Amino acid sequence: MLRGTVLGTADIIELTGKYQMANYARSPVAFVRGEGAKLFDAEGREYLDFLGGIAVALLGHAHPEVTRAIAGQAGTLLHASNLFHVPVQSEAARLISEATIGGKVFLCNSGTEANEAAIKLARKWHSDRGKEGVFEFVVLEGSFHGRTYGGLSATGQPKFHKGFEPMLPGFVMVPYGDVRALEGALSDRTCAFLFEPIQGESGVRMPPPGYLKEAERLCRERGILLVADEIQTGLGRTGAILACERFGIAPDIVTLAKGLANGLPLGAAVARDEVAAAFGPGSHGSTFGGNPVCCAAAKVVLETLRSPGFLKEVSRKGEIFRNGLSDLASRRTDVREVRGMGLMLAIEMDVETKEIAQRALQNGLVINATSGNVLRFLPPLTVDDGEIRKALNLLWDSLPTEGRK
Numbered sequence: 001m002l003r004g005t006v007l008g009t010a011d012i013i014e015l016t017g018k019y020q021m022a023n024y025a026r027s028p029v030a031f032v033r034g035e036g037a038k039l040f041d042a043e044g045r046e047y048l049d050f051l052g053g054i055a056v057a058l059l060g061h062a063h064p065e066v067t068r069a070i071a072g073q074a075g076t077l078l079h080a081s082n083l084f085h086v087p088v089q090s091e092a093a094r095l096i097s098e099a100t101i102g103g104k105v106f107l108c109n110s111g112t113e114a115n116e117a118a119i120k121l122a123r124k125w126h127s128d129r130g131k132e133g134v135f136e137f138v139v140l141e142g143s144f145h146g147r148t149y150g151g152l153s154a155t156g157q158p159k160f161h162k163g164f165e166p167m168l169p170g171f172v173m174v175p176y177g178d179v180r181a182l183e184g185a186l187s188d189r190t191c192a193f194l195f196e197p198i199q200g201e202s203g204v205r206m207p208p209p210g211y212l213k214e215a216e217r218l219c220r221e222r223g224i225l226l227v228a229d230e231i232q233t234g235l236g237r238t239g240a241i242l243a244c245e246r247f248g249i250a251p252d253i254v255t256l257a258k259g260l261a262n263g264l265p266l267g268a269a270v271a272r273d274e275v276a277a278a279f280g281p282g283s284h285g286s287t288f289g290g291n292p293v294c295c296a297a298a299k300v301v302l303e304t305l306r307s308p309g310f311l312k313e314v315s316r317k318g319e320i321f322r323n324g325l326s327d328l329a330s331r332r333t334d335v336r337e338v339r340g341m342g343l344m345l346a347i348e349m350d351v352e353t354k355e356i357a358q359r360a361l362q363n364g365l366v367i368n369a370t371s372g373n374v375l376r377f378l379p380p381l382t383v384d385d386g387e388i389r390k391a392l393n394l395l396w397d398s399l400p401t402e403g404r405k
């Protein structure tokens, strides 16, 4: 390999294997460019991206306004530290607050860090009220909250814990969707109920009707904080800025990341004013948190999400996609369920889906297999009707012929 030559896929794969730890199961494709809902690999092949960098490419790849904002900020100021005020950061925080639950924002660099901030904030809030020993989080089986020890300990999937034990104390796991189990787990030690409104990583698992509303009521009665991890469900994904709105609940703390800066690393924990007040100077921090370039991108993302008709379009396109998936399911014997909300959709199948996702990739469609037998779809929210139709056709071609009716 010569310095300065354009690398082919095989060279890139070799380079990855030689110098990066093997902690990701990467598909043998190297993406070099994106445009809207399209990706292009090192061989110049075009793909339709219905994974969106796992819900990150919210406005699509290389969105011109995002690119302009990033370039402008990169040429102005990259970093000044959080020892000072940074105008673009203040503006991004205002937009995040206004778009979500009001209150105040802590900016960080990823989803797991946003959850760490939420966990610390919730404990501190109780501690400030003189309630020592109120430190437990009730969390759900099947959940995913990140890979640092706080987020990992809150994650209700043993496979992520294996080899990394012991987990942190203070996380009580209950079955997903079981109101009585939740009620039984809430105690004088419970500081917060931490949940994803829809469980993304474990296969777009929907809460049973009324579950979250009932959970909210139980927490309110007991003075327990409601912490919504909207890292995957948030920012318009379900047709509302927060999925909590779709379920009629109002969390005390919300965490965001993924598409917040359309691909640049930015996370946020947003809390009601009274809860946010638990963080004073020195109680929490991050050197890069709220980086100006990321904040410039986030401003474009939030302004776009709040532009007239944008979220309605997400819901409309979500319906088109969902109907297409239901139609596909009706022509097969091996699809158990079509589920999800807005442009966070999935099909659960009778068969393993890993190979199907690989076949789809070969056919030019990027999708993701989760939980063994689920295919998950998280396209950019800017995807158009024609791209949805094309993705449905590519998906059909990628499914095993045996399951056709």
Ligand SMILES: Cc1ncc(COP(=O)(O)O)c(C=O)c1O
Pocket: 054, 110, 111, 112, 113, 115, 144, 145, 146, 147, 196, 200, 201, 229, 230, 231, 232, 233, 257, 258
């Ligand atoms: C619901 C949820 N929470 C937390 C995380 C962790 O986010 P990050 O990978 O940015 O740390 C993810 C990532 O997939 C997620 O889906």
